[in-house]
Amino acid sequence: MFTSPHPDVEIPDLSVYDTLFGGIAPSDLDRIALRDGTTGAETSYRQLIGQINALAGALAAAGIGVGDVVALHAPNVPAFATVFHGILRAGATATTVNGLYNAEEIEAQLRDAGATMLFTVSPLLPQAWAAASACGIPSDRVVVLDGAEGHASLSDLLLRRLPAPDVSFDPATHVAVLPYSSGTTGRPKGVMLSHRNLVANVQQSIPQLGMVADDRILAVLPFFHIYGMTVLLNLALSRRASLVTMPRFDLAEFLRIIQDFRCSYVFIAPPIAVALAKHPLVDEFDLSSVHTIFSGAAPLDATLGRAVEERLGCRMRQGYGMTELSPVSHAIAFQAEGASLDSVGTTLPNMQCRIVDPETGAEVDYPAEGSDEESAAGELLCAGPNVMLGYLGNEEATRETLEDDGFLHTGDIATVRGDGTVRIIERLKELIKYHGYQVAPAELEALLLGHPAIADAAVIGVLDDEGQEVPKAFVVLQPGQDVTAEALMAWVTERVAPHKKIRRVAFVDAIPKSASGKILRKDLRAAEATPAGS
Numbered sequence: 001m002f003t004s005p006h007p008d009v010e011i012p013d014l015s016v017y018d019t020l021f022g023g024i025a026p027s028d029l030d031r032i033a034l035r036d037g038t039t040g041a042e043t044s045y046r047q048l049i050g051q052i053n054a055l056a057g058a059l060a061a062a063g064i065g066v067g068d069v070v071a072l073h074a075p076n077v078p079a080f081a082t083v084f085h086g087i088l089r090a091g092a093t094a095t096t097v098n099g100l101y102n103a104e105e106i107e108a109q110l111r112d113a114g115a116t117m118l119f120t121v122s123p124l125l126p127q128a129w130a131a132a133s134a135c136g137i138p139s140d141r142v143v144v145l146d147g148a149e150g151h152a153s154l155s156d157l158l159l160r161r162l163p164a165p166d167v168s169f170d171p172a173t174h175v176a177v178l179p180y181s182s183g184t185t186g187r188p189k190g191v192m193l194s195h196r197n198l199v200a201n202v203q204q205s206i207p208q209l210g211m212v213a214d215d216r217i218l219a220v221l222p223f224f225h226i227y228g229m230t231v232l233l234n235l236a237l238s239r240r241a242s243l244v245t246m247p248r249f250d251l252a253e254f255l256r257i258i259q260d261f262r263c264s265y266v267f268i269a270p271p272i273a274v275a276l277a278k279h280p281l282v283d284e285f286d287l288s289s290v291h292t293i294f295s296g297a298a299p300l301d302a303t304l305g306r307a308v309e310e311r312l313g314c315r316m317r318q319g320y321g322m323t324e325l326s327p328v329s330h331a332i333a334f335q336a337e338g339a340s341l342d343s344v345g346t347t348l349p350n351m352q353c354r355i356v357d358p359e360t361g362a363e364v365d366y367p368a369e370g371s372d373e374e375s376a377a378g379e380l381l382c383a384g385p386n387v388m389l390g391y392l393g394n395e396e397a398t399r400e401t402l403e404d405d406g407f408l409h410t411g412d413i414a415t416v417r418g419d420g421t422v423r424i425i426e427r428l429k430e431l432i433k434y435h436g437y438q439v440a441p442a443e444l445e446a447l448l449l450g451h452p453a454i455a456d457a458a459v460i461g462v463l464d465d466e467g468q469e470v471p472k473a474f475v476v477l478q479p480g481q482d483v484t485a486e487a488l489m490a491w492v493t494e495r496v497a498p499h500k501k502i503r504r505v506a507f508v509d510a511i512p513k514s515a516s517g518k519i520l521r522k523d524l525r526a527a528e529a530t531p532a533g534s
């Protein structure tokens with residue numbers, strides 16, 4: 001194995017709340033924790049901490065505490081931070097739900113997670129309420145942050161000013177959050193991350209991400225996803241920086257908010273880098289406040305990254321992570337001037353990695369430390385205090401992903417160089433990333449098989465003209481059936497969240513399968529990479 005080239009960091013044996021807010025310096029209390037990028041409303045650290053405790057008090061009064069799961073389904077608004085940390089402060093577990101989900105998708109997560117309470121916002125209430133009522137969650141347990149007839153609002157709960165409860169749990173084993181991820185195979189699963197996992201990943205990320213209290217950090221990456229959750233809601237707040245929230249991506253609004261709020265540090269996924277490098281609108285805004293743009297959640301093209309650096313006159317960085325790793329495991333250090341963008345940087349402190357042949361499990365040889373050599377490519381495995389406890393209620397998937405010695409299979413193919421930088425070569429697992437959002441092929445394949453004209457189907461990720469991944473379906477029709485690609489795509493669109501839309505269709509005679517009936521995605525990908533007729 002190889003270890004992080006960085007010295008270990010200390011990981012306090014505390015809850016997320018105690019780590020982030022327990023020892024806050026009095027001089028930090030009046031700093032601004034959150035700015036609403038839409039309205040400009042400001043929340044100080046003093047106000048945020050007061051709200052977190054008041055919400056924890058109201059949750060405890062409603063009987064919510066250790067052992068309960070509370071769902072949080074909202075776009076990035078400042079109140080998200082209150083609710084997220086309030087749930088954890090009360091000792092309950094937060095399951096964060098994608099704001100793009102339809103009623104069926106929300107219901108599936110609520111049921112699987114065993115959520116007994118839900119926080120949402122009024123624009124998302126129709127689908128949230130349909131899902132909650134289908135799961136037997138009563139209307140007084142569906143709290144609407146901005147208020148709605150027949151439901152409690154967040155301010156109703158906060159105005160009760162109840163003291164936070166005394167809760168006790170072991171940070172190492174108590175599940176703080178349950179984000180959903182399909183991992184290396186299958187449908188989305190609840191990823192059990194402990195308080196220690198989250199606390200560890202904040203401490204491990206501090207040296208390489210280099211955030212400081214004076215940073216104004218644009219919070220456009222969704223808080224429900226582990227990237228926004230750890231890097232924005234936990235890490236940025238632990239540094240006493242200011243988060244500027246944006247509920248949904250829109251390029252003009254994104255540029256306006258950076259300009260008007262003088263944002264200094266901007267976390268993105270690669271599709272935003274494409275816009276920053278190429279879109280004419282970028283020239284119409286003053287982005288001189290930005291010192292760093294940090295990309296993660298999907299591969300960043302190095303040339304594209306350089307183009308962003310040059311156009312904005314800032315530094316570009318890249319990190320790599322995975323929900324099951326809380327999520328950050330690799331990052332190009334903030335301080336590494338002139339660092340190449342062809343890697344995801346070095347392994348975070350307190351972590352060990354292995355690169356193994358995915359077929360045989362044999363470990364590759366690692367280059368000598370400091371040499372210019374690069375190892376052979378293989379599957380990246382990671383161990384450390386940020387590795388998840390396991391998948392909720394799915395021991396089989398846990399066993400397949402997590403080795404007994406604590407190493408987690410990432411499902412990504414990587415190499416390591418003598419300088420400790422890791423390069424992600426390709427994705428071995430079936431997961432598709434659309435704009436950084438997870439799309440599980442297994443879910444779309446099951447849906448397609450329910451279409452009356454379809455005999456068999458397989459879904460993989462292919463690259464669009466901008467080099468970004470999009471879901472493509474290979475479809476075998478039932479004998480005598482006829483349906484157009486457009487009709488099929490429209491049929492799927494009606495049934496899934498927008499990021500899961502099928503954006504390409506190919507009609508084929510058969511889906512390549514192994515003897516055991518597994519879809520041979522490799523063969524589909526290879527056929528895709530070879531232009532037709534060659």
Ligand code: 4UU
Binds near residue numbers: 296322327438
């Ligand atoms: C190539 O996307 C994430 C977490 C992203 C993240 C968070 C904090 C990146 C940097 C950071 O600092 O989690 P998931 O679970 O949604 O998706 C995980 C998968 C990986 O297994 C890999 O296939 O997303 C892909 N991925 C990347 N691939 C994530 N980051 C990268 C990357 N290059 N930089």
